[in-house]
Amino acid sequence: MNQAALQLEEQYAQKFAKAKKAHRTKSLLKGLLFLLPSIILFSVFLFYPLFKTIYLSFFLTDSSGATTVYVGLNNYINIFTSPLFVKSFQVTFLFVLYTVPGTILVSLFLAILANEKLKGIGIFRTIFSSTMGISVAAASVFWMFLFHPSIGWLNQILAVFGIDAIGWLTDPNSALISVAISTIWMNTGFTFLILLGGLQSIDSYLYESADIDGASYFYKLRRITIPMLSPTLFFVITVSFISAFQTFGQVDMLTRGGPQNETNVIVYSIYQDAFMNYQHGVASAQAVVLFVIILILTLIQFKLGEKKVHYQ
Amino acid sequence: MNLVKMQELAKSYDNQYNVLDGINLEIEQGEFFVLVGPSGSGKSTLLRMIAGLEDISGGILKINDKVVNHLQPKDRNLSMVFQNYALYPHLTVEQNILFGLQAKKVSKQEQQQRLTETAEMMGLSELLKRKPKQLSGGQRQRVALARSVVSHAPLCLMDEPLSNLDAKLRAHMRIEIRRLQKKLGLTMIYVTHDQVEAMTMGDRIMVLNDGKIQQVGDPITLYNQPANLFVASFIGSPKINLGKAVVQGQQLLIEDSIHIPISSSLLSRLTEHQDLTVGIRAEHLLNGKENRNAHSLEVINVEQLGNETLLTFEVGSQIWTAKWLGQWKVSVGDMVPINISIDHISFFSTKTTELIKPATITTTEQEEVIV
Numbered sequence: 001m002n003q004a005a006l007q008l009e010e011q012y013a014q015k016f017a018k019a020k021k022a023h024r025t026k027s028l029l030k031g032l033l034f035l036l037p038s039i040i041l042f043s044v045f046l047f048y049p050l051f052k053t054i055y056l057s058f059f060l061t062d063s064s065g066a067t068t069v070y071v072g073l074n075n076y077i078n079i080f081t082s083p084l085f086v087k088s089f090q091v092t093f094l095f096v097l098y099t100v101p102g103t104i105l106v107s108l109f110l111a112i113l114a115n116e117k118l119k120g121i122g123i124f125r126t127i128f129s130s131t132m133g134i135s136v137a138a139a140s141v142f143w144m145f146l147f148h149p150s151i152g153w154l155n156q157i158l159a160v161f162g163i164d165a166i167g168w169l170t171d172p173n174s175a176l177i178s179v180a181i182s183t184i185w186m187n188t189g190f191t192f193l194i195l196l197g198g199l200q201s202i203d204s205y206l207y208e209s210a211d212i213d214g215a216s217y218f219y220k221l222r223r224i225t226i227p228m229l230s231p232t233l234f235f236v237i238t239v240s241f242i243s244a245f246q247t248f249g250q251v252d253m254l255t256r257g258g259p260q261n262e263t264n265v266i267v268y269s270i271y272q273d274a275f276m277n278y279q280h281g282v283a284s285a286q287a288v289v290l291f292v293i294i295l296i297l298t299l300i301q302f303k304l305g306e307k308k309v310h311y312q
Numbered sequence: 313m314n315l316v317k318m319q320e321l322a323k324s325y326d327n328q329y330n331v332l333d334g335i336n337l338e339i340e341q342g343e344f345f346v347l348v349g350p351s352g353s354g355k356s357t358l359l360r361m362i363a364g365l366e367d368i369s370g371g372i373l374k375i376n377d378k379v380v381n382h383l384q385p386k387d388r389n390l391s392m393v394f395q396n397y398a399l400y401p402h403l404t405v406e407q408n409i410l411f412g413l414q415a416k417k418v419s420k421q422e423q424q425q426r427l428t429e430t431a432e433m434m435g436l437s438e439l440l441k442r443k444p445k446q447l448s449g450g451q452r453q454r455v456a457l458a459r460s461v462v463s464h465a466p467l468c469l470m471d472e473p474l475s476n477l478d479a480k481l482r483a484h485m486r487i488e489i490r491r492l493q494k495k496l497g498l499t500m501i502y503v504t505h506d507q508v509e510a511m512t513m514g515d516r517i518m519v520l521n522d523g524k525i526q527q528v529g530d531p532i533t534l535y536n537q538p539a540n541l542f543v544a545s546f547i548g549s550p551k552i553n554l555g556k557a558v559v560q561g562q563q564l565l566i567e568d569s570i571h572i573p574i575s576s577s578l579l580s581r582l583t584e585h586q587d588l589t590v591g592i593r594a595e596h597l598l599n600g601k602e603n604r605n606a607h608s609l610e611v612i613n614v615e616q617l618g619n620e621t622l623l624t625f626e627v628g629s630q631i632w633t634a635k636w637l638g639q640w641k642v643s644v645g646d647m648v649p650i651n652i653s654i655d656h657i658s659f660f661s662t663k664t665t666e667l668i669k670p671a672t673i674t675t676t677e678q679e680e681v682i683v
Contacts, residue, residue: 209392210412211386212363213411213412213416213463214387223400
């Protein structure tokens with residue numbers, strides 16, 4: 001009697017397990033079906049190129065990009081011993097150093113200004129975020145005119161104050177800074193918009209309570225606004241950081257890597273090696289190195305930043 | 313001595329719609345004053361005007377005999393507790409409590425002294441290093457109170473501070489806030505939409521509706537002599553029973569279904585009014601078992617509350633509720649004898665909604681008042 005009951009229970013348990021398993025498989029398949037468009041897109045445009053690049057970095061290629069000779073790690077050894085690549089390495093880091101803090105500070109300043117409740121503030125918000133809608137190419141052309149040695153506005157303004165003309169894009173000392181300035185201008189719109197959104201999500205009660213407590217404007221800024229904005233700041237810093245490493249368009253338009261390779265950032269160097277010198281293997285090796293650098297720096301940033309960010 | 317004085321205070325947006333109008337009010341030192349009204353009545357706006365968070369469109373606001381219309385919130389020497397507590401999520405309890413003192417540059421020594429004192433009083437000593445996120449609702453509420461206490465401001469404003477708590481905790485915090493206010497001698501202006509909170513906590517209550525004062529008075533006066541139909545139906549739970557009434561000969565006819573004989577002296581007072589609305593509290597619809605004049609009504613719902621029983625009847629177009637002490641075995645559909653005494657009925661004018669005559673007897677025979 002007891003034995004029979006136990007057996008029955010076991011049978012039921014098996015049945016349940018089977019049904020559960022069938023249910024799980026079904027929901028997994030359903031999930032995959034929904035993911036299919038993304039999987040296909042990512043595979044074609046991300047995963048395949050990524051693995052192909054890693055694969056190519058171990059080979060020499062002909063001009064069409066077909067592999068010819070397996071060289072192992074030689075491509076990597078070559079780029080790290082090449083003074084040209086070391087130079088682009090330095091240039092890229094300098095460029096990141098100029099643009100990331102520049103963009104964040106300018107955008108934060110504008111966002112705090114535009115967060116005030118004033119009449120017609122919408123106009124300023126539109127203006128401040130408008131660079132987001134301008135393509136890199138259009139912005140570069142615009143800045144090229146500003147930077148023009150003789151007819152550019154910047155030099156004309158300097159002339160009004162009796163300062164000698166600066167070869168903004170032609171002088172090796174100022175070329176990188178000039179490109180950085182135009183990049184800061186281009187990135188400000190997006191960063192401004194994100195930071196403004198972050199500011200507006202801060203509860204107004206916090207400021208009212210501080211008002212009653214008698215806190216000054218800068219006290220509120222330091223003790224409430226900046227800490228409450230930290231998750232947003234962290235996000236924009238990370239995104240600007242990655243995009244600064246990947247800068248290509250404005251360099252190509254404004255300086256073509258010159259003068260004297262002063263603006264030859266890594267991505268531009270990759271482009272030159274791959275599509276001007278037809279050395280796809282070397283270019284791939286550089287791309288892999290850049291990928292690893294960005295990956296490591298972002299991970300470090302997350303490790304350090306997470307402790308200082310106050311998520312609500 | 314009155315601490316807060318309002319003269320013809322008004323608030324309007326875009327010079328068009330009056331949110332608040334003609335507010336005349338004096339709040340005494342050490343008083344627990346409650347502003348109560350339904351949502352949208354302007355009670356929070358009035359509180360924010362006192363705090364200085366909203367502009368005053370018209371009238372004069374005085375605190376401590378000084379006109380403060382033009383002063384910044386920080387110069388009005390008051391503290392405020394917000395509905396959602398407005399705790400800084402990135403700061404610890406200690407930093408939250410000290411935020412205001414640091415902003416005012418109070419000396420470190422004094423800060424520490426006030427902190428220990430306040431934390432002990434509010435039972436927060438163990439929690440000083442925690443973030444608001446790690447606290448329960450009641451503890452957050454206490455931190456918000458502590459922030460207000462630590463400022464040593466004589467006037468404390470509270471904007472629905474208990475509405476985010478569950479019922480049990482709310483009842484507990486009601487007592488705690490009341491005790492704190494008495495202990496520190498604070499003048500409190502307390503906004504709530506909950507008439508139970510208003511009745512249980514306030515020394516005086518102001519009922520606000522549509523931006524206008526309906527009545528100001530102590531809780532019992534509001535309950536016994538509501539100035540108009542709005543106050544009558546807003547104060548008291550269960551709601552006061554209302555019904556249209558007409559005088560027919562020597563009788564009062566309520567909702568075309570209940571006849572009550574009235575005395576000639578009362579008759580003369582009522583005849584000048586065309587339309588009457590009568591109100592009778594739930595506890596005054598008595599069990600009329602021993603009375604042959606009792607009205608027989610059909611029970612449509614029964615709520616057992618343990619120590620009392622709520623019975624619901626249909627009277628004409630109205631739903632009336634009776635509150636009987638004790639446990640009664642009554643089921644839906646039963647005919648129950650109800651004794652209605654003319655002395656328990658308040659009379660209102662239907663047209664103006666104003667009170668004509670309050671009930672002459674306000675306590676039930678079951679529970680005599682001990683004076």
